[in-house]
Amino acid sequence: MIDTKPQQSLYPWLVKPYLSLADDLANDRLHHALLFHSSASLGKSQLLGRLVKLIHCASVSESKACGECQHCQLHAANTHADYYHIRCLDNKNQISIEQVRTLSQKLMGTGLVNKRRVVIIESVELMTESAQNALLKILEEPPLHVYFLLSTSNIAQVSATILSRCFKMLIEQPQRDKLLNWLERKSGKSITRDQLTLLGDSPLKAIDALMNDRLAQISPLLDQYNALYLAWQNRELDSAYSAAIMLAQEIEKLANEKSNPLIFGESLMMLIRFNHWVAKGQLVSNLDNSLLALPLQTSVNKIDALSLTEFDQKMNQLRHQLADNTGLNGLMQLRSIMIEITERIIED
Ligand SMILES: [Zn+2]
Structure with missing residues (x-):
């Protein structure tokens, strides 16, 4: 599920990568296959969701999707036909080759409402070997006007051939003191360095722990x-x-x-x-x-x-x-x- 709350502001550590990609897009040099990686849970799906809207929006202004055009409305309703989202299904622990085959068939055609199409694949490391191979075939001869936004929290598990086809973008771990400040401001509660370490230095896990006591x-x-x-x-x-x-x-x-x-x-x-x-x-x-x-x-x-x-x-x-x-x-x-x-x- 992509982030559909337009009012929610981007996590502070995602702002810099977002703006740099928005700039690439505005100057028509956004790589067609991006792989976002980080070691902890840093809310990469929020960034991916924003990028999808930005790529589709007909009236981008100041690096933001307008929220009003046909495409923004379709995204708000989660019904944009030129956006495909692949992730590990709820009752599975892997992304199967069938999921990639279905995607491949959809990509044969052209965009239905937008020339640009976007594919999100979350947790690429969970793809089976055959699914990774099938994806590789697509990436080797990428269809025109299709952007692939992949993400992983375990880049070591992603096949080298897929990595070689993507532009890798590291989402950097926010600096610990800044993160502690942000967590305390956001939650109104205090958290120590050691507690944060025990939560894998993940701001999302920490905010969840703080909010839910x-x-x-x-x-x-x-x-x-x-x-x-x-x-x-x-x-x-x-x-x-x-x-x-x-x-x-x-x-x-x-x-x-x-x-x-x-x-x-x-x-x-x-x-x-x-x-x-x-x-x-x-x-x-x-x-x-x-x-x-x-x-x-x-x-x-x-x-x-x-x-x-x-x-x-x-x-x-x-x-x-x-x-x-x-x-x-x-x-x-x-x-x-x-x-x-x-x-x-x-x-x-
Ligand atoms: Zn728009």
Whole structure:
């Protein structure tokens, strides 16, 4: 569904890319296949929706669609015939080749009400291999006056051949302090850096959490995380152990809610390391009835001695850095180390 609320202003971090594309369009040099990518949820669909209207509008003024011409009205009613939208269907987890074939047939003809036609494909990385190949065929010999607006939050999963046919546009992550300010202005509530990190640095997830009072749900995770980290650093076995158990429970809750996999991975890594430190297997046996037991056990088995040694070295390095530099955010540093190790486990 494209954004049909004309009054809603663009997210501030989308304004610059929007204006630059509007300028390209006005000067007739807009690339026919654009791929928008970002690492977090940054509201790319809002940008795509605006571009569709801009491409179709008969009376663009100051880089904005007029909202009144025939095309703007058709878009407002969501019935513009020269706009095709492909996304993962609700009950599916992939974009199928059939969806691309249907598109291909539609593209055989010409525009019905507008010479220019626009295709949006959201989450390109979810296309099956055959769907990506079919799309590639279309992009290799693009029909005249058709604009393809593709988006992905995981560009590494998009085939290189598709990438080579598109102009890639990175939607940059807004600067963290600016983002925190914006979130607080928008919601009238406060949010910390750590809470934002736990929400994958995604402004949309953060605004959703703020508006729906869900920050309280992630705060316990953060508290346990900090508690485990401090106890571990001070070698306070008992408090580290209870923090680890509570952290595991918090992770389990988040896992049930299909939360950010990164948080899951990071926290899991923390538990795994702790588990090795106490005694291999001990913590796992205490979590037997938990849905965490299997992934935890699997990960413990997957970490080889080398990774653990490296991990220990990095932790030592971090301890020295923390001792030398009191301004350093230990938790943030720890996270980046854990992300690195977690990624390696996932790669295996
Ligand atoms: Zn218009």
